[in-house]
Amino acid sequence: MLESNKHSIFQTINAASPIDKVGVEERVARFQTRSIKDDAKAQGLKMVLSMIDLTTLEGKDTPGKVKQMCFKAHHLHDLHPNLPQVAAVCVYPSMVAIAKQALEGTSVKIASVATAFPSGQSNLEIKLADVKLAVDSGADEIDMVISRGKFLSGEYNFVFDEIAMIKEACGVARLKVILETGELCTLDNVRKASDIAMYAGADFIKTSTGKIQPAATMQVTYTMLLAIKDYFEATGKMIGMKPAGGISTSKLALHNLVMVNEILGPNWLHNEWFRFGASSLANDVLMQILKLESGSYQSPNYFTLD
Amino acid sequence: MSNLEVLKTYKLYIGGAFPRTESGRFYAPVSKQGEVLGNICLSSRKDLRNAVVAARKAQGPWEERSALNRSQILYRIAELFSDRKEIFLKEFQKQGSSLEEAVLEFSTTLDRIVYYAGWCDKYNQVLSSVNPVNSSHFNFSTCEPMGIVALIAPQNTALIGLVSLILPALAGGNTLVALASENLPISAISFAEVLNDSDVPAGVVNILTGKQDEIAPIMASHMDINALISSDLGAIENAIAEACIDNLKRKFTYTEDFNQPESQGLTFIADLQEIKTTWHPIENIGGSTSTY
Numbered sequence: 001m002l003e004s005n006k007h008s009i010f011q012t013i014n015a016a017s018p019i020d021k022v023g024v025e026e027r028v029a030r031f032q033t034r035s036i037k038d039d040a041k042a043q044g045l046k047m048v049l050s051m052i053d054l055t056t057l058e059g060k061d062t063p064g065k066v067k068q069m070c071f072k073a074h075h076l077h078d079l080h081p082n083l084p085q086v087a088a089v090c091v092y093p094s095m096v097a098i099a100k101q102a103l104e105g106t107s108v109k110i111a112s113v114a115t116a117f118p119s120g121q122s123n124l125e126i127k128l129a130d131v132k133l134a135v136d137s138g139a140d141e142i143d144m145v146i147s148r149g150k151f152l153s154g155e156y157n158f159v160f161d162e163i164a165m166i167k168e169a170c171g172v173a174r175l176k177v178i179l180e181t182g183e184l185c186t187l188d189n190v191r192k193a194s195d196i197a198m199y200a201g202a203d204f205i206k207t208s209t210g211k212i213q214p215a216a217t218m219q220v221t222y223t224m225l226l227a228i229k230d231y232f233e234a235t236g237k238m239i240g241m242k243p244a245g246g247i248s249t250s251k252l253a254l255h256n257l258v259m260v261n262e263i264l265g266p267n268w269l270h271n272e273w274f275r276f277g278a279s280s281l282a283n284d285v286l287m288q289i290l291k292l293e294s295g296s297y298q299s300p301n302y303f304t305l306d
Numbered sequence: 307m308s309n310l311e312v313l314k315t316y317k318l319y320i321g322g323a324f325p326r327t328e329s330g331r332f333y334a335p336v337s338k339q340g341e342v343l344g345n346i347c348l349s350s351r352k353d354l355r356n357a358v359v360a361a362r363k364a365q366g367p368w369e370e371r372s373a374l375n376r377s378q379i380l381y382r383i384a385e386l387f388s389d390r391k392e393i394f395l396k397e398f399q400k401q402g403s404s405l406e407e408a409v410l411e412f413s414t415t416l417d418r419i420v421y422y423a424g425w426c427d428k429y430n431q432v433l434s435s436v437n438p439v440n441s442s443h444f445n446f447s448t449c450e451p452m453g454i455v456a457l458i459a460p461q462n463t464a465l466i467g468l469v470s471l472i473l474p475a476l477a478g479g480n481t482l483v484a485l486a487s488e489n490l491p492i493s494a495i496s497f498a499e500v501l502n503d504s505d506v507p508a509g510v511v512n513i514l515t516g517k518q519d520e521i522a523p524i525m526a527s528h529m530d531i532n533a534l535i536s537s538d539l540g541a542i543e544n545a546i547a548e549a550c551i552d553n554l555k556r557k558f559t560y561t562e563d564f565n566q567p568e569s570q571g572l573t574f575i576a577d578l579q580e581i582k583t584t585w586h587p588i589e590n591i592g593g594s595t596s597t598y
Contacts, residue, residue: 296529301530
């Protein structure tokens with residue numbers, strides 16, 4: 001990329017006005033007062049299911065566990081017909097080949113974390129090799145982490161270039177850029193990191209790895225959605241959003257959808273543009289759907305764990 | 307100089323806290339003497355749902371407590387209950403008892419708590435067995451708690467009915483979601499305060515107030531409740547029994563007069579236990595070379 005070009009990009013990024021944290025909190029609180037009932041709720045819950053990236057990112061992951069999760073991805077609850085399948089599964093690069101095999105013939109996508117996830121503390125060669133391993137094994141989407149240490153020490157250029165190079169290494173795979181907002185300390189930083197990621201070539205921006213608390217708070221997601229909106233207005237290019245970590249209840253998921261709809265509009269209400277990174281959300285949504293249809297509160301005992 | 311009267315607000319007891327009903331609704335039960343007992347929370351299905359979530363969270367740790375520790379905690383309930391005699395006597399009378407009846411209900415309740423505190427580390431020995439089997443197995447049956455017990459308190463007593471059914475469930479390692487007597491609800495909430503101060507962990511007992519006809523069917527159909535106990539439910543009895551079928555909920559109806567000192571016993575604990583039988587391979591049981 002031409003240096004002059006990048007210079008103007010950074011001018012745009014720096015021009016973003018400071019975030020009014022109290023204002024954000026008030027606005028976010030208002031999304032949580034919406035009452036969504038009956039048909040709208042049922043429709044919303046099914047949409048949530050279709051947007052989930054079913055995730056397992058543990059040191060203890062085994063091929064068996066990944067295969068089982070992949071099965072769940074397209075058999076959420078076989079006792080109930082007409083349920084959507086989830087959008088994707090999200091695994092470590094070493095598990096991509098296994099997931100690929102397990103999901104053959106389905107439309108569930110495979111996302112893989114890469115770039116020395118979750119800390120990102122490695123050099124560029126190793127990060128690129130990590131991405132290559134995932135892409136070569138068949139990943140459709142790459143979830144990279146930014147170098148938070150570099151970002152916090154003000155080396156925005158470094159962060160920008162790194163994202164751009166990873167994007168190139170992804171080829172046709174879509175790139176989600178994880179900001180790890182829990183380590184960025186302020187909403188201003190979240191906004192800046194979002195802008196850098198989008199201008200450097202991200203297809204999606206994602207809140208968190210799920211390894212750090214706080215993760216996907218509504219305040220952070222709200223700030224990132226506004227960044228996406230501004231970017232869309234400036235460039236005409238749609239960027240996806242993925243809150244990850246901490247969204248484990250249907251209610252919170254629905255509030256997130258309300259927020260997306262009111263900030264970005266209905267074009268983003270599709271798993272092409274919005275995802276939930278979650279491991280336990282799916283079962284809660286399933287329980288809510290069955291509760292709506294049967295009238296009885298459900299028990300987790302009757303739903304598969306993975 | 308006299309103080310302004312400070313009236314107590316009777317709220318719900320869910321997960322170790324005293325929230326108002328999420329519905330914002332209330333009702334005003336009236337005592338036999340025509341006195342309004344207060345504006346009492348009219349619990350909704352969502353309050354019940356929240357209580358079940360709290361109970362489920364508390365279930366594992368509670369049943370893993372040692373029998374001795376459960377016994378200590380139940381005895382502690384008696385200690386604090388005994389301390390608050392005056393409050394309960396006042397409330398019983400406010401809800402329509404004579405002083406004599408109030409004293410009797412208080413002392414029976416106190417005895418009952420101590421009675422079940424004593425059973426905590428004994429029922430499993432009495433109810434368990436070693437079973438003769440026709441193979442080389444050591445075969446034994448032991449008790450495990452059922453889990454979440456929904457309790458619809460007997461309508462005709464303020465406290466003794468509720469306590470007579472809460473305590474055996476607790477002694478056996480279950481958690482509870484209880485609905486207080488519709489017309490005599492206030493001492494149930496004061497009892498919740500006793501529980502809360504007695505080292506009973508948050509969520510182990512949850513107490514709601516409200517309408518039996520509204521809450522009972524939701525308890526019965528809730529898939530995460532494992533047993534439902536009550537006195538005779540009258541007109542809705544059959545419908546409730548049917549709604550319990552979906553998740554094979556155990557259902558027990560007790561018609562005892564709990565004011566009677568003898569209305570207690572091991573059977574109240576046993577009803578809320580599941581029996582687990584284990585087949586343990588072992589060499590040559592009962593033979594001359596038996597190691598058992």
